[in-house]
Amino acid sequence: MIRRIQTEVGHRAGTSISATPSGSLRGKLAALAYHYPPEMPRTVPGSFDSRAVADETLDLGQPEALAVEFTGLRPGATFAVETLTRGHGDVMAAWHALGAPEPLSREQTQHVRAAALATHRETVTVDATGRLRLARDLASWSVVLISES
Numbered sequence: 458m459i460r461r462i463q464t465e466v467g468h469r470a471g472t473s474i475s476a477t478p479s480g481s482l483r484g485k486l487a488a489l490a491y492h493y494p495p496e497m498p499r500t501v502p503g504s505f506d507s508r509a510v511a512d513e514t515l516d517l518g519q520p521e522a523l524a525v526e527f528t529g530l531r532p533g534a535t536f537a538v539e540t541l542t543r544g545h546g547d548v549m550a551a552w553h554a555l556g557a558p559e560p561l562s563r564e565q566t567q568h569v570r571a572a573a574l575a576t577h578r579e580t581v582t583v584d585a586t587g588r589l590r591l592a593r594d595l596a597s598w599s600v601v602l603i604s605e606s
Contacts, residue, residue, distance in 0.1 A: 485605035486536075488525060494518025494597040508553050515543055518597030525603060527589040534583040535606040538591065539576045542599045546576040580606065 496517045502510055527536075543550075551572030552558075555565050583589045591603060 486527065486530075487602065487604040488527075490523050490525065490595065490601040490603070492518070492521050492523075492595040492597050492599050494521075508549070508557075511549060515598055520594035520596050523591070523593055523595040523601065525589075525591040527583075528587060530583045530587045530589055532583055532585045532587050534589075536581050536583070536589060537602075537604050537606050538579045538581055539602045539604075540578075540599060541576050541601075542596055546573055548573045 494517050497514070501514055548569055551569050552561075555561075555568065558565055561569065581589060581591060595601065
């Protein structure tokens with residue numbers, strides 16, 4: 458998901474940014490929201506040798522309300538909403554479930570790649586007034602990409 462964005466940051470506010478995308482999203486409206494919990498005031502600790510450190514880090518924080526509104530859009534236009542969370546797109550969990558093999562076999566690589574691409578995806582539609590609203594709780598460490606379809 459993040460690799461597809463290749464973006465220039467247009468506006469940063471709290472846990473979200475608006476973006477001028479390039480790559481596959483060039484010329485389309487897009488926004489990125491993320492929840493970096495305040496309980497982690499510094500850089501995330503390395504978890505290279507221990508899944509326990511990664512799990513402890515992922516357990517930090519509480520869900521945060523996310524409210525996004527775009528106006529002046531074409532009524533009926535559709536937007537894709539892609540969410541990366543602990544349960545959707547979690548490559549590390551998939552790799553550890555395989556026993557953390559090094560190196561990965563071709564089959565294991567395919568499995569981990571499929572896990573990386575398994576983000577939660579949905580489509581939302583602009584209302585008759587040209588407004589798109591998206592409201593939800595965003596779990597700690599989650600990332601949401603909202604992009605014009």
